[in-house]
Amino acid sequence: MTNLKVGGVPEHFNYPWYITLKNKEYHKHDINLRWQDYHGGTGQMCKALRNGSVDIAIVLTEGIIKDIADGNPSKIVQTYVKTPLIWGIHVNASSTFKKIEDLEDATIAISRFGSGSHLMAIVNAHNQGWDIDALKFKVIGNLQGGIDALTNGEADYFMWEHFTTKPFVDNGTFRRIDDCPTPWPCFVIAVRNEVLENNSDEIKKVLAIINSETEDFKKIDAIDKTLAKRYKQQLEDIQDWLKITEWNDGSPITKNLITRIQNKMIKFNVINEKRNSGDFIKNL
Known part of the structure; x- marks a missing residue:
């Protein structure tokens, strides 16, 4: 065996x-x-x-x-x-951020550097025409870490697979501002x-x-x-x-x-x- x-x-x-x-x-x-x-x-x-x-x-x-x-x-x-994977772009449900343009200078929760949540945040920033070098990241480990970081204000937005995070949108933990599909x-x-x-x-x-x-x-x-x-x-x-x-x-x-x-x-x-x-x- x-x-x-x-x-x-x-x-x-x-x-x-x-x-x-x-x-x-x-x-x-x-x-x-x-x-x-x-x-x-x-x-x-x-x-x-x-x-x-x-x-x-x-x-x-x-x-x-x-x-x-x-x-x-x-x-x-x-x-x-x-x-493609559909990445939801999430903020805390009570956040003042309303649209994708509001997030240009915001802090991004990522599971770890080199992860999908990190790399797709860069892809999204490029799609929006933002300065990649100016992005600010907060390492949070996993989905629960992202929930915690947005809830306590350590980070402003969090990208994770659309359907996996949908229950947290439904229950009022997150508000989804937009989606960003992988270009591969x-x-x-x-x-x-x-x-x-x-x-x-x-x-x-x-x-x-x-x-x-x-x-x-x-x-x-x-x-x-x-x-x-x-x-x-x-x-x-x-x-x-x-x-x-x-x-x-x-x-x-x-x-x-x-x-x-x-x-x-x-x-x-x-x-x-x-x-x-x-x-x-x-x-x-």
Whole structure:
């Protein structure tokens, strides 16, 4: 039995992993796959890949590209969710900020530097024509940290996935000012280089299993009700999310896609220089 550790955010995107693990799909191939939730998101997972505490991570595309460029010894093996992620831009419900233009000089809550909440704040600032170098950040760790920071006034706005934060908009904790979609496919699967060298056959089997699950995920009977209950979402919100979300069918990731993403990330001042796109990917 090969032991492998996989991690991701505890959100609806990753429910297909829960199903395959619950059904012991990996055991059938002599793989003992263990899931770990990363509430701190991509920045926390990049750190875990670096120190070897996770082998496979379902991470935000922009976060892992930046971290591999900065020396993370991992490779992207495929796209996981090929549609954009919708980032909600949130303020405290009683905040005086009313529109996106009001936030130019405000302090941004981010889970950690290099995380999606950090990098997408830069993308949003670029979209608005703001001075990237003048942005002010407050590191808050995770979603709960963002709630706390906006509630106690340590930060002014917080960007997090639209549907995950919707319950906090509904209950009056947050007010959403706007949305900012990623200009690229949102989630990829990254694997540590050491694991790719020693367990490539097992990684191929893991990918085949999860891709088979996501292919028919939307057709699962009452999946909308299951997700709404598990993630404490309104049914209509989950239905809206399912309409706009597409998982990858197992198609390999291309150097051309990585090049296009790098070009945008340079334009947004997220990375400083473009690297050989082949350095980021390993197609199995």
